[in-house]
Amino acid sequence: MECIVRPAQSADCDHLMGMIREIAEYHNLLDEVKINSQVLSADGFGGDPFYQCLVAELAPEQEGKQGQGIGKKLMSEVAKLALARGCVEMKFTVAEWNVRALAWYRQLGAQDKTEAGGWHCVELGGEALQRLAGDRR
Template sequence: MECIVRPAQSADCDHLMGMIREIAEYHNLLDEVKINSQVLSADGFGGDPFYQCLVAELAPEQEGKQGHLIGYALFFFGYSVNTGRIVYLENLYVVSESRGQGIGKKLMSEVAKLALARGCVEMKFTVAEWNVRALAWYRQLGAQDKTEAGGWHCVELGGEALQRLAGDRR
């Protein structure tokens, strides 16, 4: 299946939200999705973008489905005090009917190219423990499971706990 990988645009946000809901449902986390396409658009395409996103869309020769989005990679740049510049892959998703055709790898490869162009030395991301198929695929690409190898855990401080820490008891 031929696809084109391009930077997402604000006009893609409705379709992106549909795919975000699909991956959240797959991970049984649909009730945790609190954003909508307007928030996604403002956060990615406003004056101070918090993330970048690449989308995979069907190539023009795909039976009149030009512009049909079939996947995305949402990422942002950060910093490691150990290694320097990094890219964090927040979400990688390919619609079910398009999986197994190299689209996920193509999206990740394009993120890697952008990261290297910006001087990044590593890509970080998380994988659900039960998603052994994805974990095996990432390992095949050369990724290392830091939970196993280094004993690192992914920790989150959010919601009321974050507000308490900031001294805001809303």
């Protein structure tokens, strides 16, 4: 399959939004998607970008499918960027029930830190984040 991996551009934001919705729906979290493609574009392609993104592009007549090496190619490009910038690891958050994705990360060589060392992914958001930011002690 012909697939190129390239840096995302502002013009990709509608597609990126589609993928964000798709993965949110897969996790039954569609109600939690608050962002839209305008905000995504401003956040990623303004003067002080919050994030960077790579996209995999397939030849127009081919439909993207799982299990054809696209995920691995994307991850390999992210790994190259990470090493070039002096990073020593990549971290992912995976739902416990998503055994296929967990198996996939493992076969890339990743270690499940919850299983191996009891580390949990801890998140501070919503009201707790607002409360903490407003606490001036």
